[in-house]
Amino acid sequence: MKKNFTLSAAVIGIFFLRTALTQNLVPNNGFETQTSCPQVSEITKAPPWNSPTIGTPDLYNSTCPTQNISGRTGIGSSGVYLLNTFADNREYIQAALTSALSGGQTYYVSFWVKRSNYRYAVNRMGVYFSTGAVNLATTSYLPYTPVVENPIGNMMSSTGWILIAGSFVASGGEDNIIIGNFSPDSQTDTAVVNASSTSKVAYYQIDDISVTASGAGTGNLFSLQNNILVFPSPAQDFITVALDNTALSLEEIRVSDVTGRETTCFCFAEPSSMQSASLDLRHFNEGLYFLHIKVSGMEVVKKIIVLKN
Numbered sequence: 675m676k677k678n679f680t681l682s683a684a685v686i687g688i689f690f691l692r693t694a695l696t697q698n699l700v701p702n703n704g705f706e707t708q709t710s711c712p713q714v715s716e717i718t719k720a721p722p723w724n725s726p727t728i729g730t731p732d733l734y735n736s737t738c739p740t741q742n743i744s745g746r747t748g749i750g751s752s753g754v755y756l757l758n759t760f761a762d763n764r765e766y767i768q769a770a771l772t773s774a775l776s777g778g779q780t781y782y783v784s785f786w787v788k789r790s791n792y793r794y795a796v797n798r799m800g801v802y803f804s805t806g807a808v809n810l811a812t813t814s815y816l817p818y819t820p821v822v823e824n825p826i827g828n829m830m831s832s833t834g835w836i837l838i839a840g841s842f843v844a845s846g847g848e849d850n851i852i853i854g855n856f857s858p859d860s861q862t863d864t865a866v867v868n869a870s871s872t873s874k875v876a877y878y879q880i881d882d883i884s885v886t887a888s889g890a891g892t893g894n895l896f897s898l899q900n901n902i903l904v905f906p907s908p909a910q911d912f913i914t915v916a917l918d919n920t921a922l923s924l925e926e927i928r929v930s931d932v933t934g935r936e937t938t939c940f941c942f943a944e945p946s947s948m949q950s951a952s953l954d955l956r957h958f959n960e961g962l963y964f965l966h967i968k969v970s971g972m973e974v975v976k977k978i979i980v981l982k983n
Contacts, residue, residue, distance in 0.1 A: 699771045699885045700851060705750030711738035717752055722769045726808035726816065726852055729755075729765035734879070746786050746835045746881040756796050756855040757862060757876035764815045766854035767880065768808060775803060776887075777846025780899050782975060783822040784839035785853065785883040786934065787830065793871040795831035797863045798855045799824045799838060799878065803848035820856050825977065828932055828962055829865050830878070837934030839964060839975050841899045853880060898922075899974050902967055908979040909955055915967060915976075916950035924948035928966040937963070955980055 705720040712719045715730035725731050732753040736744045745751030754765035775781060783801050800820025808816070822840035830836055855862060864876065901919040915927060925948070927940040940953055958980045965976045 697772075697886065699773060699775075700883045701769060701772050703883045704745065704748045704881055705733060705752055706748045708733065708735055708750060711735055712741045714741065716741075717767055720750060720752070723752065724768055724807075726766050726768040726804075727764070727810050727812050727814075729763075729813050731765045731767050743879065745879065746788070748881075751879045751881040753790070753877060753879045754854050755875055755877050756799055757794055757859065757864060759874055760813070762814045762858050764813070764855055766816065766852050768850055768852045770807065771803075771849050771851060771885065774805075774847050774849040775844035777844060779887055780841055780843050780974075782839070782841050782886050782973065783884070784837060784975075786835045786837055786881050788835045788879040788881075789830060789833065789867070790877040790879065791833070791868050791871065792873045792875045792877050793866060793868050794864045794874065794876040795829055795867045796855065796865075796876040797824060797826055797829050798857045798861070799830065799853070800856055801838075802852045802856060803844070804850045804852060805847045807850050808852060815858050816852070816854070816856055818852070818856050823856075825962055826863075829863065831865055831867050832933055834933050835881070836932055837930065837964070840977070841974060843899075851883070851885065853883070898969060898972060902969065902974055902976065904965065904976045904978060908981045910981055910983070911954070911956045913953050913955055913978060914950060915953065915965065917969065920949070922949075922970045924951055925968040925970070927951065927953065927968070929953075930964045930966065932962050932964075 701722055702720055709719045712733040712735055715732060717723050717731040717733045720733050734741045734743045734751045736742050736749045752767050789795055800823030802818045802820045821842035824838045901917055903916045905914055928936055929938040930936045960980055960982050963978050965978055967974050
């Protein structure tokens, strides 16, 4: 009986370790839980979401008589100005995480945004993690450096939902997430996407936010991100994904474009022995893509740029 109990305990331990590594630390991540139908500027009706400044971010609910814009999934979403008619005017959303981040641990961050049909599109939007909630009496941009950000060269002009994703290593103790544009107007590129609009602003919905641990090992002794090599960059016809740790193995590589649409899946017949793979990109158009690399049961996202002669 003791032997069986020990085996069961080990299996349960592995289950909870995998759950801890993949658990989304963002509460109410799709704004589905709302205290009542929102009016304009009522992000606090989707607790624990709030504003770190005196800006007035919005909350939406597709089933309500007001603020009934559809989200990406479910009934809820939020929205912020990334550029406004007043110089450097910004809005942000903020929430306390379900648990603080661990120092040295790699985390994978993703969220979806959709441009509203005002005059401008912009290229700046990112995520910052603070230790303690931010509460500033300002409507200006927050001068923090985002740890994950939309690529500067990627103008968010699409009319569909766009995925912003990436990984970073936590310092430790960060317990609040803030999303918005952390750059001043002078460092924010714009594009006119609706010349007929008299509202000279850039406004984006936000939905489906995720923060999960993506490092490997029970002690988080190394970053899985650093064990995956992708080259050359930029790529033209082929790109190589290689592991520099023999304890790891490639399981699959999915490719998505900047809208989040999956374009290709490279699935391997014998993943237990895969240490490297050459990916054929000859049918890809020029642009930015994301490699969702599954390694030994965990996923890391890498950015690649495809250029053609």
